[in-house]
Amino acid sequence: MKLLLTSSGISNDSIRNALVDLLGKPIAESSALYIPTAIYPFPGGAAMAWRLIHGPLCELGWKSLGVLELTALPSIQEDCWVPMLQETDALLVNGGDPLYLCHWMRQSGLADLLPSLLSETVYVGVSAGSMAAAATFGETYLDPRRGSGEAFTSEDIVFATPQGEISRTLVTAQGVGLVDFALIPHLDHEDHLDASLTNAEKWAARLPVPTYAIDDQTAIKLIDGVVEVVSEGHWKRFTPEGNTRQ
Template sequence: MRALLTSSGIKNSSIHDALVDLLGKSIAESNALFIPTAIYPFPGGPGMAWRAISGEGPSPLCGLGWKSLGILELTALSSIEEAAWVPTVQAADALLVWGGDPLFLANWMRRSGLTGLLPTLRSEAVYVGVSAGSMAVASTFVETYREPPRGNDGPLRSEDIVFATPQGDVDRILVTGQGAGLVDFAVIPHLEHPDHPDASLANAERWAARIPAPTYAIDDETAIKVVDGAAQVVSEGQWKLFQP
């Protein structure tokens, strides 16, 4: 399976062209499934999911002009027969995995069976990650929380740390989580974004030091394109690779 791991979706022509190249055909000829699961732990999550699905969100992922678009809700899959959903995933040209809480997403990827299914999908199928959707496919990822995350969201390790941000942010908890292992590197999204003041370059370096794999810190104008395990940076913005 191929991958396009983004911070904020298809934000510029370079990332758009990379997606078309991975698909091997136009978006208008491609069938996609959208996974909104990661957004639900956030206040207002259902509304944010609808805006993403309807194409009204800040990132035009569902509104790119797909031949067909379906919704794959991971929290429902464990309660239905695999025969009802696995063939649909196997037939999809692209899985569009939305942002939100990466621990929650990684947990439901495991519980639903999607984590085990991903390596068996067609080599030309494309996993398109946005923020948490990009983080959760690494073997190990890190995320910050104001409150301790729920213990039932899978294997994790927590460390209390203090961030130096322009806003003078208070203590946060840095959590190391276990992802799907679809790629052999990690992603830290929203680098130097004003709405994500803790995602500074200095903090990204500190977080990457806790990940036993190469780690890409990327801004919203950058994506990582993966074919046959080889990663290529596609960027009209800022990024940095940290080695373990």
């Protein structure tokens, strides 16, 4: 399988080069399908989806680009969309709510197709799109929404920030199982105070698998299970044995 798991997309030349390497040809000769589904559970999600379709990931210069909306697929015959998926070079899975995304990846049938697709197609995850690739993932919420129908466990955690303590609910759920580690995106980002290095360690300690905390200048590149960290920023790998719950 070929995957490129990012925090914020193709944010620097190193990550772009990793994408080209996975594709095996220039982006200008490659086709892509963009999945915006994860953004819809947020207020204004439809408008955000439109902005993301016109954002940097979709405007890399692809030879062709389509939108694959997972919520529509259960009502569409497979022969209308599966061949298109099989012929595409890259699947661009954008961010939002990983719990909602995982639900629709399963409901649509995409999760079952991915293991066979990814011998040729490159899975490019952004934020929640990267988190959902794991067998188990954790995500923090102010108020977890149960509308996805997905089962999860939750725990309230207090995180320390420069502005004072903040309370979040850490949700742990089953991803689609493409990789055997978890990912925490947006490490040390000013808009994601629960993902500071100290807080990421506390977060990772609740997960039963190795966990990579990566900033927006870092990506995880995988080819047939071999992991390579591609970074012009900073990151840290936590292991279950090396973490103590705090």
